[in-house]
Amino acid sequence: MADPKYNVIFQILRHRIEQGEYKFLSLLPSENALALEFSCTRNTVRKALALLAGQGHILTMQGRGVQVIYRRRPVPSRPPSTFLLGGIESLKEAADRNGFSLSTRMLSLEESYVDRELAKRSGMAVGEVVLRLRRLRLLNDVPLILDENVFLKSIVPSLNKTIVESSIYAHLEHELGVTVGSATRTVTVEPATEDDVELLHLGGLGCIVAVTSSTFDTNGLLFEYTVSRHSPIGFEFNTTARRLPASI
Amino acid sequence: MADPKYNVIFQILRHRIEQGEYKFLSLLPSENALALEFSCTRNTVRKALALLAGQGHILTMQGRGVQVIYRRRPVPSRPPSTFLLGGIESLKEAADRNGFSLSTRMLSLEESYVDRELAKRSGMAVGEVVLRLRRLRLLNDVPLILDENVFLKSIVPSLNKTIVESSIYAHLEHELGVTVGSATRTVTVEPATEDDVELLHLGGLGCIVAVTSSTFDTNGLLFEYTVSRHSPIGFEFNTTARRLPASI
DNA sequence: CAGTGGTCTAGACCACGGA
DNA sequence: CCGTGGTCTAGACCACTGA
Numbered sequence A, B: 001m002a003d004p005k006y007n008v009i010f011q012i013l014r015h016r017i018e019q020g021e022y023k024f025l026s027l028l029p030s031e032n033a034l035a036l037e038f039s040c041t042r043n044t045v046r047k048a049l050a051l052l053a054g055q056g057h058i059l060t061m062q063g064r065g066v067q068v069i070y071r072r073r074p075v076p077s078r079p080p081s082t083f084l085l086g087g088i089e090s091l092k093e094a095a096d097r098n099g100f101s102l103s104t105r106m107l108s109l110e111e112s113y114v115d116r117e118l119a120k121r122s123g124m125a126v127g128e129v130v131l132r133l134r135r136l137r138l139l140n141d142v143p144l145i146l147d148e149n150v151f152l153k154s155i156v157p158s159l160n161k162t163i164v165e166s167s168i169y170a171h172l173e174h175e176l177g178v179t180v181g182s183a184t185r186t187v188t189v190e191p192a193t194e195d196d197v198e199l200l201h202l203g204g205l206g207c208i209v210a211v212t213s214s215t216f217d218t219n220g221l222l223f224e225y226t227v228s229r230h231s232p233i234g235f236e237f238n239t240t241a242r243r244l245p246a247s248i
Numbered sequence C: 001c002a003g004t005g006g007t008c009t010a011g012a013c014c015a016c017g018g019a
Numbered sequence D: 001c002c003g004t005g006g007t008c009t010a011g012a013c014c015a016c017t018g019a
Helices: A005-018 A031-037 A042-054 A091-098 A116-122 A161-165 A168-175 A194-199 B005-018 B031-037 B042-054 B091-098 B116-122 B161-165 B168-175 B194-199
Strands: A058-061 A065-068 A102-113 A129-139 A142-152 A180-191 A207-217 A222-230 A237-242 B058-061 B065-068 B102-113 B129-139 B142-152 B180-191 B207-217 B222-230 B236-242
Touching: A005 A042, A031 A042, A042 A058, A058 B180, A091 A102, A091 A168, A102 A161, A116 A222, A129 A161, A142 A194, A161 A168, A180 B058, B005 B042, B031 B042, B042 B058, B091 B102, B091 B168, B102 B161, B116 B222, B129 B161, B142 B194, B161 B168
Parallel strands: none
Antiparallel strands: A058 A065, A102 A129, A129 A142, A142 A222, A180 A207, A180 B236, A207 A222, A237 B180, B058 B065, B102 B129, B129 B142, B142 B222, B180 B207, B207 B222
């Protein structure tokens, strides 16, 4: 099964919602009707609906129906977030999807070890051999993000300028066969350092947004720890919250 | 069914993980074993596991098992986020849970209408009658958040200083019978205004974190629009991302 | 009352991983 | 090969909404 049925249904329904076929505040066809249309059981439809709810596209109401709560957003002035929709998407993918040009400049690349301090922050074991990488990322030629990546050398044995300035994630996925399983992220705001001021376009603001991220591959190995220092200019992070038991 | 079985299982498993009974990087019992333990089917266990995965506590690996990826976090210096875990939690609840004192000072409260500009931002209809409210919120007596709430008057007919300075959400839920269905939030960073500088403890930083939020009740009515201006001092926002199809 | 979404069971088949 | 998680079906019963 290349693409699960619930995922196909999810894509179709999302498309209908985003194209306005199902309008803001209107009700979707009932679960039974959708099950009939897609020749599947209610359970399968419900999984597709759960995905839509997770994106903040719909709201299910017991006894009444499923309401569309998606509103078209104004076109963003830069990719709204590296991490849209609770999913996992690389910055390059996000830029492509929104029609922005992304370029990357490698600042440094070196082999190193995990010390106690990094171990505490990242969750990696003390003494692990890692590659440390610093990159400057420009959106539409404006330097907006300073990335500091740490990769486990056992997973990512080597990197070079070419890989690092195109897309590391494409390299990981296609060349190394690494796929991301889960990532936990923390967003904080910090005073800009001299490096930040020198390298990033901060628009006069003396702070940056730090997105710190620990990433597990699908084998359950914590292989990446990254701190992305974002210029606050145009930074946007979107998320949807809902009452807990509705997320099934 | 007061509390669904999958939710009970979820709570139990989460407790075991957070107490270290199931350790970081170890495997959970198999789904079949858990189904046996809790006298239910695999499907029900899987719903509980989906909730744990949604919190970044576990990572499921096909053919291998379910790995614990939860790490104990250092005690935060203030409640890490109003909106932990993709769920919905009021600031008061978050403060209580983390043992922080929260106090609130009402700055203004007035009746108003939704104009075109607010309609565009919030998604409310032009001309709706609303209550507009400004509050200063202090954590451990430090003024850290400036809240600007807009409530639909048809849902929240009246407010007063007492309600507004204790917990609006408790009032909504217990007195008015309003429950939250879904909320979409956007996090941005903005230059501090004069008001911000005067009212908030900014620690010398010239910016604030704006968390903008549109909230639907369980009847599918967009009844609240809020902009919370947070001091960047200690601001922290946590989230978990995972490959999409795993969220079922 | 009929129709909606919410929960749960029983059982099937598949894809993947490791011994 | 067996055990793991991933998908899906068929059908049941419940809780809630609105006519």
